[in-house]
Amino acid sequence: MMAKKKAGLAEVVSNxxxxxxxVIWRERNKIRFQKRSMNTDEVLKETVMHMHIKSQTRAKWIALQQLNVYP
Structure with missing residues (x-):
């Protein structure tokens, strides 16, 4: 059980x-090639949404379901 827990944690940390x-690399390319950009809050929001969506599909990420905070 502990090995699975650590593997799940490693996957969360990696993501x-x-x-x-x-997201930062993509925004850098938008600034450079398309002359547009997102502000910091939008980048953070996209990152949090991505983590939330991934946590819904992965059984190893059960600990994320305990978090009720959204920036």
Missing amino acids: VFGMPVY
Whole structure:
């Protein structure tokens, strides 16, 4: 049971750090090539929404269901 819990935590941590990198890179490309950008709150909101949606489809992420805070 502990190994599964750690694997789930590792997956959450990986996504928590990976998603902002992806969003920031995408925003960098929008600024550079399309001359548009999102503000910081929109980037954060998209990251949180992504994590929420992923947590609904992954049984290992049950701990995220206990969080009721949305920025």
